[in-house]
Every structure is written in structure tokens, then in C-alpha cells.
Amino acid sequence: MKQGKLIIFSAPSGAGKTTIVKHLLSKFNNLSFSISATTRNLRGTEVDGKDYYFISTEEFLHKVSKHQFVEFEEVYSGTFYGTLRSEIQRIWDEGKHVIFDIDVEGGLRLKRKFEEDALAIFVQPPSLEVLKERLAGRGTDSEEKLQERYAKAEKELAYADKFDVILKNFELETACAEAEELVGTFLKS
């Protein structure tokens, strides 16, 4: 496959997009996860080269200067995340389509770049309160980091209507089934 398609899942952190993306990966064997590069520390059970490419800020900025990212962002102050061009190519070279779990601005940037080859899905949580509960429940972030995530989540909820589709994640099983339907249809089109 010279160029496959791109399925973009964006949402505020805690909206459930990672779970939905994992579900889709288990259902579609022609999809492959775009592993982003990040400068944040490895968390919990995460694996380098599987969940993220964990790299230093120096290495990240060097890659930026060499134009190696399709998009990148300082998602939280001092913490960078980005999609490497080589990552998308790696997946296309395997004859697969790419699926992204990425923040709202990065998602919209990819959509603008790849246009009709990309399906941009915004995962909407039931409410900001539920989102806050989910983020706090992870127990992996300091209070300061949590406050930063809350503030960002609130801002991101306003971007929903810029996406191709808004997928409500009020009940996980329903949201996964709807996501399957959307992606199946898009990949066949």
C-alpha cells in the first residue's frame, strides 16, 4: 500500500479514547497504532516503543529541527508529544491503515493535512465532572498535573464540532460498537 488511510481519535485526556482505540485494534487487523514520541516519563505498565517512543527533550527538539514530525505539540507545559513521519510510513509500508490517539489540536492538524484520507473522530465524555473523576481515579498524576489536565480538557471540549464525527462515550460498550461501525464504513469507502 503506497498510502493508506488515517483514523484519528481525539478527545480530552480521560474521555475514554485509548480504550476505544484498543478495542478497534483488536477488531481490525488492517489497522496499526501510531506510536507517538513524547518527552514525558514512562507511566505504570507502559512500554517504550509500544505505547510511546520515550525520548529526551533534547532529542525531541533535534527531530523538530530536522522536520521529522508531521505534527507535534507541547501538550502540557514542558512536555512534548508528536507524530513522526517515519511512523506513518512504517505502517503504510506494512500495508495497513494508521489509527491515532492524539490531542485535539494535533488531530485537527492531521485532518487538515490528509483531508479525505482521514476520518477525525472526537470522543465526547458524558460531562466535565465525569472526566475529572476519571482523571483523578487514575492516581498517576500529581495534583498540579491534574489541574493542568482539567483546564486543558475544559478548553478541548469546545472543539468537538470541528471533527468529522462526534462519538459520545456515555457507555463504553455502545461507544465501542459505534466506533466499529464508523471505522468499518470508512475503510470500505
Ligand code: 5GP
Ligand atoms: P498522556 O500523557 O495521557 O498519554 O497523553 C496526553 C495527551 O497527549 C493525550 O490527549 C494524548 O492523546 C495526546 N497525544 C499523544 N500523542 C500525541 C501526538 O503525537 N501528538 C499530539 N498532538 N498529542 C498527542
